[in-house]
Amino acid sequence: MANAYNAIQGRSLERLAALSDGIFAVAMTLLVLDIHIPSAEHVHSEVELLHSLGGLAPQWIAYLMSFLTLGIFWAGQQTQLNHLREGSRDLAWIHLGFLFTITLMPLTTRLLAEFIQFRLALVLYWINVLLPGAMLYWSWKHVMKHGLVKEDTPVDVRGAICRRVLIAQSLYAVGAALCVFNNYVSIAFIVLVQLNYAIAPRIGKRLG
Amino acid sequence: MANAYNAIQGRSLERLAALSDGIFAVAMTLLVLDIHIPSAEHVHSEVELLHSLGGLAPQWIAYLMSFLTLGIFWAGQQTQLNHLREGSRDLAWIHLGFLFTITLMPLTTRLLAEFIQFRLALVLYWINVLLPGAMLYWSWKHVMKHGLVKEDTPVDVRGAICRRVLIAQSLYAVGAALCVFNNYVSIAFIVLVQLNYAIAPRIGKRLG
Amino acid sequence: MANAYNAIQGRSLERLAALSDGIFAVAMTLLVLDIHIPSAEHVHSEVELLHSLGGLAPQWIAYLMSFLTLGIFWAGQQTQLNHLREGSRDLAWIHLGFLFTITLMPLTTRLLAEFIQFRLALVLYWINVLLPGAMLYWSWKHVMKHGLVKEDTPVDVRGAICRRVLIAQSLYAVGAALCVFNNYVSIAFIVLVQLNYAIAPRIGKRLG
Amino acid sequence: MANAYNAIQGRSLERLAALSDGIFAVAMTLLVLDIHIPSAEHVHSEVELLHSLGGLAPQWIAYLMSFLTLGIFWAGQQTQLNHLREGSRDLAWIHLGFLFTITLMPLTTRLLAEFIQFRLALVLYWINVLLPGAMLYWSWKHVMKHGLVKEDTPVDVRGAICRRVLIAQSLYAVGAALCVFNNYVSIAFIVLVQLNYAIAPRIGKRLG
Numbered sequence: 001m002a003n004a005y006n007a008i009q010g011r012s013l014e015r016l017a018a019l020s021d022g023i024f025a026v027a028m029t030l031l032v033l034d035i036h037i038p039s040a041e042h043v044h045s046e047v048e049l050l051h052s053l054g055g056l057a058p059q060w061i062a063y064l065m066s067f068l069t070l071g072i073f074w075a076g077q078q079t080q081l082n083h084l085r086e087g088s089r090d091l092a093w094i095h096l097g098f099l100f101t102i103t104l105m106p107l108t109t110r111l112l113a114e115f116i117q118f119r120l121a122l123v124l125y126w127i128n129v130l131l132p133g134a135m136l137y138w139s140w141k142h143v144m145k146h147g148l149v150k151e152d153t154p155v156d157v158r159g160a161i162c163r164r165v166l167i168a169q170s171l172y173a174v175g176a177a178l179c180v181f182n183n184y185v186s187i188a189f190i191v192l193v194q195l196n197y198a199i200a201p202r203i204g205k206r207l208g
Numbered sequence: 209m210a211n212a213y214n215a216i217q218g219r220s221l222e223r224l225a226a227l228s229d230g231i232f233a234v235a236m237t238l239l240v241l242d243i244h245i246p247s248a249e250h251v252h253s254e255v256e257l258l259h260s261l262g263g264l265a266p267q268w269i270a271y272l273m274s275f276l277t278l279g280i281f282w283a284g285q286q287t288q289l290n291h292l293r294e295g296s297r298d299l300a301w302i303h304l305g306f307l308f309t310i311t312l313m314p315l316t317t318r319l320l321a322e323f324i325q326f327r328l329a330l331v332l333y334w335i336n337v338l339l340p341g342a343m344l345y346w347s348w349k350h351v352m353k354h355g356l357v358k359e360d361t362p363v364d365v366r367g368a369i370c371r372r373v374l375i376a377q378s379l380y381a382v383g384a385a386l387c388v389f390n391n392y393v394s395i396a397f398i399v400l401v402q403l404n405y406a407i408a409p410r411i412g413k414r415l416g
Numbered sequence: 417m418a419n420a421y422n423a424i425q426g427r428s429l430e431r432l433a434a435l436s437d438g439i440f441a442v443a444m445t446l447l448v449l450d451i452h453i454p455s456a457e458h459v460h461s462e463v464e465l466l467h468s469l470g471g472l473a474p475q476w477i478a479y480l481m482s483f484l485t486l487g488i489f490w491a492g493q494q495t496q497l498n499h500l501r502e503g504s505r506d507l508a509w510i511h512l513g514f515l516f517t518i519t520l521m522p523l524t525t526r527l528l529a530e531f532i533q534f535r536l537a538l539v540l541y542w543i544n545v546l547l548p549g550a551m552l553y554w555s556w557k558h559v560m561k562h563g564l565v566k567e568d569t570p571v572d573v574r575g576a577i578c579r580r581v582l583i584a585q586s587l588y589a590v591g592a593a594l595c596v597f598n599n600y601v602s603i604a605f606i607v608l609v610q611l612n613y614a615i616a617p618r619i620g621k622r623l624g
Numbered sequence: 625m626a627n628a629y630n631a632i633q634g635r636s637l638e639r640l641a642a643l644s645d646g647i648f649a650v651a652m653t654l655l656v657l658d659i660h661i662p663s664a665e666h667v668h669s670e671v672e673l674l675h676s677l678g679g680l681a682p683q684w685i686a687y688l689m690s691f692l693t694l695g696i697f698w699a700g701q702q703t704q705l706n707h708l709r710e711g712s713r714d715l716a717w718i719h720l721g722f723l724f725t726i727t728l729m730p731l732t733t734r735l736l737a738e739f740i741q742f743r744l745a746l747v748l749y750w751i752n753v754l755l756p757g758a759m760l761y762w763s764w765k766h767v768m769k770h771g772l773v774k775e776d777t778p779v780d781v782r783g784a785i786c787r788r789v790l791i792a793q794s795l796y797a798v799g800a801a802l803c804v805f806n807n808y809v810s811i812a813f814i815v816l817v818q819l820n821y822a823i824a825p826r827i828g829k830r831l832g
Binding site: 217219220222223226227229230231233234235238297300301304307308311312314315318319322323326327328329 | 433434437438440441442444445446447448449451453454455456459462465466483487490491492494495497498614615
């Protein structure tokens, strides 16, 4: 009976995609809720307002970095789902795990913005970049093993998806390790890696 | 006239699925909003930060459990909708009732995190697990009775969906009853049942 | 040029439906954010917790009523969109106006919960029920006039949609007028009308 | 390898549309969260409630203007996507940039509502209207250059989309410049331009 039920459960790739888009949309929009603008009572001139907005720099940095992170994982998950022939119950739960780590992103972002010089905050943030990557890696291994990939997916693409995750995650790990020097060095490195994946595929050709 | 209108109202399964995905996405992402990280004013070292994050344990537990609950009900509802030939006005309202209980989940989660040792909080949380299950049970009885199920749905699947709800809800009720000993025992039991449904279908084969 | 542009702008019914589902999903889930559970500092026993949850009665009532309102308008808008052959730029803006009034619903709900005995709060809430109804009425008049309705839509359905809005809104207006006696009488009447539309279509046959 | 991966990444227009609808839906609904209704403790009569709601005028104005802004950009993006034959990795990132500026809208709206007489708040708001326009302009130039436009798109439409953005943005810039006189003049002008695009296409024919 459980067999019969599991065989039919959670197989809709469309529903999975729609839930994912919803969660990414909410997470991306919630990030900005955590930027606390000054209240009118404490700000008496335009210059003061400019200064207090500038004082929110850690929040702006964390916000920008997290939006990039979410965009990269959204594009990465989409690329996988686009190449699937069908879904499965186990795949749905792997992706629910992936989405769980995505919902944590506003939390670790807030933590990093509040404690931008604490290594613990940076390491927790990095774990929140590592986990969705690990879930996507697991997801692709799973669909390869269970033959869920569309037949017209070229062989070099099949391998490229896993390599891509491994190389990107290695670079993020190097970035996180740089916090032994300084959190800002670490963040700058991670953002550069992200921008490379997002907007500079030409440089990306050499890095992977 | 009302007949004519009711015959045409609310029949789109696509719209119902999209609304459901949206509500699940928002509810899953809002859960994390209730985890209140400490503010920088009260935390002066990395060790203090680690301690205060550890002190949020009830919130982490409630968050994880609720994400699992939402994932299970999302997969359960999806399984039903995937097997429907068409929707109906009454079905739309049964599922709006189901979604109403889903929107309550962030509230009962917050309540449980705040009062994790109060039996009342646990019982209210359990009611919030019972109600969506009851709505899904009602939904399946309704579509069976009114012939809304796709014709290619195997007979054993038709029965499996209701049995699945009954067995899972019995286990949750046992879990909730364990609060006569201790809320943590109760929560641990419920999370184990959930993990069984989510990630361990092989063990699940024996339990149902 | 503007002509050329307006002819092609905003015509996708799918996008309109998806935006609507998103807005309804967020509004339905946000309602519950406004129910403020007591904090553990002020509650020292299970009985006290039960009492303070009971003290939130106005919030529970407003929450339930607003969920019903949103469900009714979601079903009503869906019914219209399901019967459209194609969209248009003007229709998109009529529905953006409709969605604007939907986004106001969490606000007027909060207002009613906070000031449940003030007639002003009730009248503002009623205006927030009247406005989406008026927009849906306008929307249907618009699609009838511009021939956007699917050709297979029966003639009696075409008229039923407008009559439905008029009768429901008349009943809501009667309900709102009852606040000259007491806000609770008013709310009870409105909720009964809503429940009639949602769960008791058999009685509804007689009322409209 | 990166080539192979980039060729397949992020090409689903459906996913891009769904993410966009989600972000617009959340942003539109969040706007209203920033309208802080008075609490019952400080309001003792219906007249007082009316006065304090009236005192929120800057928030109402900012809310209405931002909903119009979001509606205009939603319709504008939709118009582009409706005319695309296929997506691409670069296009997905241009639109993620566009969506990034959309998620900033609740923030700059809150800023403008809080500091409605500060030119800095108005200029930042205007930048938040300029940036999504610039991204949409870039997006259309990109799809024209890379042949992603559907073949049946009329030639006059192809040009109209870019001209539309340029004319609208010029008018917004004029509106923003009016803040050298007074922020309210500036806001009134911008809202008039928006209403022209939203509800008065007949006048719009002359303006462009």
